[in-house]
Amino acid sequence: MERPARIIAAPCAALLLALAGCAGVPLAQPAAVGEPISLDTLKEVTQTLAADTFEGRAPGTPGEDKTLAYLVERFAAAGLQPGNNGSWFQDVPLVEITAEDLGALNVYGPAADLLFAAGSDWIGVTYREQESISLHDSELVFVGYGVVAPEKGWDDYAGIDMHGKTAVILVNDPDWRSETDAGPFGGRAMTYYGRWTYKFEEAARQGAAAALIVHDDYPAGYGWNVVERSWTGPQSHTRKENGGEAQTLVNGWIDHRAAEAIAGAVGTNLAGLAAQAEQAGFRPVPLGLKVSTAFDNSLRYIDSKNVVGILPGSERPGEYVIHTAHWDHLGHCPANDAGDDICNGAIDNALGSAALVALAEAQAKTGPAPRSMVFLALTAEEQGLLGSEYYAAHPIYPLDHTVGGLNIDGGAMTGPARDVDVIGLGKSELDKVLARNLAKLGLAASADSAPQAGYYYRSDHFSFARRGVPMFNIKSGQDLVDGGREAGAAWNADYRANRYHAPDDEYDPAWDWRNVQRQFDLFYLLGRDLATSRDWPNWVPGDEFRRIRDESCAASGGC
Structure with missing residues (x-):
């Protein structure tokens, strides 16, 4: 049972009235089951x-x-x-795949040579059944919220071939800042497009070599300590065809501060990139940087x-x-x-x-x-x-x-x-x-x-x-x-x-x-x-x- 129990009912609205009244208002006596x-x-x-x-x-x-x-x-x-x-x-x-000796995340290019420590700055795993993982010289591309939603006319990967590249992805939906549930992605109400599971899956469908989600406490709904605890140690998966070759080589998270440093190294800031990503018609932004990392895995079937x-x-x-x-x-x-x-x-x-x-x-x-x-x-x-x-x-x-x-x-x-x-x-x-x-x-x-x-x-x-x-x-x-x-x-x-x-x-x-x-x-x-x-x-x-x-x-x- 993943979710915490919640204890506050929504206000009485038309939809709830249609569902037999607001919570807290006794209804008719129960009929026999x-x-x-x-x-x-x-x-x-x-x-x-x-x-x-x-x-x-x-x-x-x-x-x-x-x-x-x-x-x-x-x-x-x-x-x-x-x-x-x-x-x-x-x-x-x-x-069960357990990453061992997770290396630092090295982000480099003409304008920067950044090293992010495993645990405090970034966490990475793989869905591939491989004993050794090496991501080398992969181009970093900012893909906004990493959403492809044809029914909403939204494609954060439009116009780019992601094969061999690493997607940098924002957590949650493009309209999460809304104070209401109105918006193309439900406003403040998260849709499936906002979940990390979807973002990693879509990056794999796009052919990306790796996917890195930028963690931010509020839109994620939890702190970095939760990421560090949940994404280290044994990680279980269903076994996939060909040992998961269709998956990205690396799936991971980078702390908000690390993402800010990457954005600053190319003369912009994370807030500015996020503002672009929240607009319809957003297109991916190649960052002019490359990334490398490596780690070993132990496997148990x-x-x-x-x-x-x-x-x-x-x-x-x-x-x-x-x-x-x-x-x-x-x-x-x-x-x-x-x-x-x-x-x-x-x-x-x-x-x-x-x-x-x-x-x-x-x-x-x-x-x-x-x-x-x-x-x-x-x-x-x-x-x-x-x-x-x-x-x-x-x-x-x-x-x-x-x-x-x-x-x-x-x-x-x-x-x-x-x-x-x-x-x-x-x-x-x-x-x-x-x-x-x-x-x-x-x-x-x-x-x-x-x-x-x-x-x-x-x-x-x-x-x-x-x-x-x-x-x-x-x-x-x-x-x-x-x-x-x-x-x-x-x-x-x-x-x-x-x-x-x-x-x-x-x-x-x-x-x-x-x-x-x-x-x-x-x-x-x-x-x-x-x-x-x-x-x-x-x-x-x-x-x-x-x-x-x-x-x-x-x-x-x-x-």
Whole structure:
């Protein structure tokens, strides 16, 4: 679970009113859910997967073997069928690449000879499965925000051949300075084009030898210390064809001060370059400098697995609704004061895996829906959404025949809430599905209170969304019936400070399950609705994922 829990609801606006009222305003009494989620199942599966005997469920460890066996047992007992041509598993080949002896970044030319230290000034990795990396005499090109968005008429790489060159890229979107959500890229609301994942991918598509993102605290949403911590040490990836030869040789970050020094060396400044990049019609700026660096890698190969179950549809079995949750956690980690070094991941995400089992159980008891329902327990989310990325790149069920779906990642063990926290509200026609089911449970929708952080792009549903499949990302409500938002904030702050990604995220018999049980009752209704309807929800016009959905549907006729 990558994103911090957020606790402040957006103001009541027309869209939220359409979704059954502002958060904090009690709605009608809840209607009965067709097949209630079993609290006993939620408790039993969560407690089992969070036990010390599962050793924190890290991929490639004995904890994975135990987790897979248990999930298959529970999926079968819930009434699912094996979902991959008679198998419960999809193989997910991973590689762990650890950069060693990362060299300085040398930037040089007629006007400069600059040396930037590894760690404090720059951080670099590779996605290529190579034991030795050498970037030599690569021309530096400033490519603005590194965005190619045909639907917006925007191309930061227009008119340049990047082969052999190094792209210098600004973080976030071209209109991130806006104080509103209005602008070609959603204003202050980050789109996928603002995420580092996209920027590195696009640089590779352009043929660049390397890509360096300029870090700046505010538009990035975190400090340089986060970059230094997250981008050093072992980095896991899905294994790619030909060992990742199509990837850039080096992907990295440079500190804002280093970028200023580079700009100053060629007689300009970073603010001036950024101002150019924020204008439509921007063109790349060759900097007249070259860059070199080198480092070694150690490689470790891991064979991990997704677990796949299916409830075949009764009328349209070739149309699919997907339910996802990641089964993995961190394994062993730094010990707490009591000497416990197992990161059990009870809430993150034994709970989500338990909800996946409970939802399958409830849907199976209700009986087949017209469309098929897929239940996918994913590996390696904590390493960067790797299990979901692998499935979405190698789908068992065609994505242009996948109607949509929902992702489950953690929850708040509090008393009942008046709302659910909807990340990505306003992006797709799934809002209509949400609106007609919220009132059945007496719930309201709270919109994303920090759209500039791009939280929609940081959990497993995103691997499907980026390929055009509309996906729900709904979190536990924060407006608690007893104590309101202040109480919700206190619970989340305590969890983040004391248990998140730490040994104390353990099963607690004293948990109050009422909030998450209601959240998962909503998930049951949403899944059943999507699997019963004849609708094919799309992204709203102008959304960054609309084009790929339209193209895939047009090519196959599947949606």
